[in-house]
Amino acid sequence: MSSIPIKQQRQRANETRLKIIVVGAGLGGVGAAIALLLAGHEVQIFEAASEIAEVGAGIQALPNSSRVLQSWGMKDSLDRYSTKPSRVNMLGWKGNLISHMDFEESASRYPGTFYWDFHRANLHQCLLDRAVELGAEIRVRSRVLDVQIHDSGDSATLILDNGEEHNADLVVGADGINSRLREIMLGHPDPPQLTGDLAYRLLLSTKEMLKDPELASFVTDPQVNYWLGPDAHAVNYVLRGGELFNMVLLVPDDMPAGANTLAGNVDEMRALYEGWDPRIPKLLNLCESVCKWRLCIRPGMETWSHPSGAFTLLGDAVHATLPYLASGAGMALEDAAVLGELFGRMADQAAITSLLHAYGTVLSSRKIEDVLELYTHDGVIMAPGFAPAVGQAEIGRAYERIFNTIKLEIDFEIDEIVVMEDSVWAFARTTAHGTKHWLKKGSEESHHNQELFVCQKIEGRWKVARYSFSSMKPLM
Ligand SMILES: Cc1cc2nc3c(=O)[nH]c(=O)nc-3n(C[C@H](O)[C@H](O)[C@H](O)COP(=O)(O)OP(=O)(O)OC[C@H]3O[C@@H](n4cnc5c(N)ncnc54)[C@H](O)[C@@H]3O)c2cc1C
Structure with a gap:
C-alpha cells in the first residue's frame, strides 16, 4: 500500500475533453501521457524511433519523482523492479567517508518518500504499461518536423516526416535534449550546450563481485556511493535486486566534435581512476566493454509554452542538466505531474466561469432568490x-438594499480564476463596466467596479462563499 494518495482517472464530458499529442516516448513523454490521461483527456504519443526503448543503464528516482510515480498508481508494478538503497555515501577519491544520508531514516520521517533505483528499461516499461492501461495510443516511426498553431489559437497541426498531418488541441513536446520542438517554439536553431564532461556508463554482472569480499557488500547491502576526486567523480548502485551493478564515471570530455556517444576504450577508462579507492580499479577490472556519452545541457527557457496555450514543452527539451544530482528524469516526471494537475482542473474552470456569468446575469435580473441560489x-x-x-x-437583505438603491447595466468580465489544489476552493477576479442608475435620485453615472470571489465546491457544485467589491473610481 502506498501512503501517497493515488489519483483516479477523471471522467470528463466531451466539451472539456482535449485531444492531446505528446511528442516523444521517453520517460518525460510517457509520464505526461499518464498525467493527462488521469486528468480525463485523450492522449496519443508520437515517437520518432522504430521501437520504444530506453537507452542507458541505471536510473535513480528520488522522493520528488517516486511520489509522483506512486500518485499515478504505479507502486505495486515498480516494487517488483526497484532496489531500495539504505543510504547514500559521499566519499573522497581515496575512499574516506565525507558525508552520508540515511534513506530509511528520512523515509520513516516522511512516509512514501522512497529512494528507488531501477534499470531504465524496467521503469520505462512500467510507465508504458500504465499509459496503455489508461488509454494511450502510441505511434512509432512518427518523427515530428513541425508544429503549426491554428489562427484561432486553440489547436495545432503536427507535420510528420512521412508527410502526415495530425491536429491536436494541445501538443506537448517531450522530445529530449536534441529537441526539434524547442527550436520550433523559439523560432530559431538552439543546439544543446557542451559542458566539457562526459560519462562512461557501465553495467557489471554481480556474480564476480560476490566472489570478492571487498566488493560483495556493494551487492548484499545496496547503497548509493559517490566518489569525488580531482577532475572526475564516480557513482554506483545495485539494480534489479542485486542482479546488476550500475556504474557511471564522470570525466573531462575528450570526444571528437560532433559525436554524442561512442564505444569507449576500457584501458583508457581504467587509467583515469588509477590511485583512487582500490575498490574502483577492482570494479573496473570486471568491465569488458563500455560506452562514452558526451554530457550536454539545456539552459531553461523564459517560457515553456506558446502564448496560444496549444503547445508546451517539458523534460530535457526545456531543462536538460548535468546528471550529477540524478534528477533529470525526476524533473521531467514532475513537469508531467504539474501539467496533469493543471489540465485536470479544466472542468472546474468551466463550472466557475458559468457561476460568475450567472452572477453577472442576476445583477441585471435582480431576483433575490436567484442571487441566493449562487x-x-x-x-x-x-x-x-x-x-x-x-x-x-x-x-438577501443586503441585495434588497442594493437593488432598491441602484440598477446596473454592465458588461461583466472575468480576469482570473484560480482553483486550489484540493479542487474545493477557488478564487476569481472580475471587473464590471457600464452605467449605474440611482433609482431614488433618478440620476446615472459610469460604473467601474472590481470584484473578488472566493468560491467553494459543495456537493459537486461551485458556489460563492465570500464576495467583496470596490469601485475603481479614484476616491480623491
Ligand atoms: C549519465 C546519465 C545519468 C542519468 N541519471 C539520472 C538519474 O539517475 N535520475 C534522473 O532522474 N535522471 C538521470 N539522468 C537524466 C535523464 O536520463 C533525462 O533527464 C531523462 O531521460 C529525460 O527524459 P525526456 O523524456 O525529457 O527525454 P528523452 O528520454 O530523451 O526522450 C525523448 C524522446 O523523444 C523522441 N524524439 C526526439 N525527437 C523527436 C521528434 N522530432 N519526433 C518524435 N519523437 C522524437 C526520442 O526518440 C526519445 O524517445 C541521467 C542522464 C545521464 C546522461
Whole structure:
C-alpha cells in the first residue's frame, strides 16, 4: 500500500475533453501521457524511433519523482523492479567517508518518500504499461518536423516526416535534449550546450563481485556511493535486486566534435581512476566493454509554452542538466505531474466561469432568490461602507438594499480564476463596466467596479462563499 494518495482517472464530458499529442516516448513523454490521461483527456504519443526503448543503464528516482510515480498508481508494478538503497555515501577519491544520508531514516520521517533505483528499461516499461492501461495510443516511426498553431489559437497541426498531418488541441513536446520542438517554439536553431564532461556508463554482472569480499557488500547491502576526486567523480548502485551493478564515471570530455556517444576504450577508462579507492580499479577490472556519452545541457527557457496555450514543452527539451544530482528524469516526471494537475482542473474552470456569468446575469435580473441560489449557506458579502452580511438571510437583505438603491447595466468580465489544489476552493477576479442608475435620485453615472470571489465546491457544485467589491473610481 502506498501512503501517497493515488489519483483516479477523471471522467470528463466531451466539451472539456482535449485531444492531446505528446511528442516523444521517453520517460518525460510517457509520464505526461499518464498525467493527462488521469486528468480525463485523450492522449496519443508520437515517437520518432522504430521501437520504444530506453537507452542507458541505471536510473535513480528520488522522493520528488517516486511520489509522483506512486500518485499515478504505479507502486505495486515498480516494487517488483526497484532496489531500495539504505543510504547514500559521499566519499573522497581515496575512499574516506565525507558525508552520508540515511534513506530509511528520512523515509520513516516522511512516509512514501522512497529512494528507488531501477534499470531504465524496467521503469520505462512500467510507465508504458500504465499509459496503455489508461488509454494511450502510441505511434512509432512518427518523427515530428513541425508544429503549426491554428489562427484561432486553440489547436495545432503536427507535420510528420512521412508527410502526415495530425491536429491536436494541445501538443506537448517531450522530445529530449536534441529537441526539434524547442527550436520550433523559439523560432530559431538552439543546439544543446557542451559542458566539457562526459560519462562512461557501465553495467557489471554481480556474480564476480560476490566472489570478492571487498566488493560483495556493494551487492548484499545496496547503497548509493559517490566518489569525488580531482577532475572526475564516480557513482554506483545495485539494480534489479542485486542482479546488476550500475556504474557511471564522470570525466573531462575528450570526444571528437560532433559525436554524442561512442564505444569507449576500457584501458583508457581504467587509467583515469588509477590511485583512487582500490575498490574502483577492482570494479573496473570486471568491465569488458563500455560506452562514452558526451554530457550536454539545456539552459531553461523564459517560457515553456506558446502564448496560444496549444503547445508546451517539458523534460530535457526545456531543462536538460548535468546528471550529477540524478534528477533529470525526476524533473521531467514532475513537469508531467504539474501539467496533469493543471489540465485536470479544466472542468472546474468551466463550472466557475458559468457561476460568475450567472452572477453577472442576476445583477441585471435582480431576483433575490436567484442571487441566493449562487451563494453557500454561510456565504458572506462585504460591500464597501457596510458591515459584512453573513448567511443567506443577511445576504438577501443586503441585495434588497442594493437593488432598491441602484440598477446596473454592465458588461461583466472575468480576469482570473484560480482553483486550489484540493479542487474545493477557488478564487476569481472580475471587473464590471457600464452605467449605474440611482433609482431614488433618478440620476446615472459610469460604473467601474472590481470584484473578488472566493468560491467553494459543495456537493459537486461551485458556489460563492465570500464576495467583496470596490469601485475603481479614484476616491480623491
Ligand atoms: C549519465 C546519465 C545519468 C542519468 N541519471 C539520472 C538519474 O539517475 N535520475 C534522473 O532522474 N535522471 C538521470 N539522468 C537524466 C535523464 O536520463 C533525462 O533527464 C531523462 O531521460 C529525460 O527524459 P525526456 O523524456 O525529457 O527525454 P528523452 O528520454 O530523451 O526522450 C525523448 C524522446 O523523444 C523522441 N524524439 C526526439 N525527437 C523527436 C521528434 N522530432 N519526433 C518524435 N519523437 C522524437 C526520442 O526518440 C526519445 O524517445 C541521467 C542522464 C545521464 C546522461
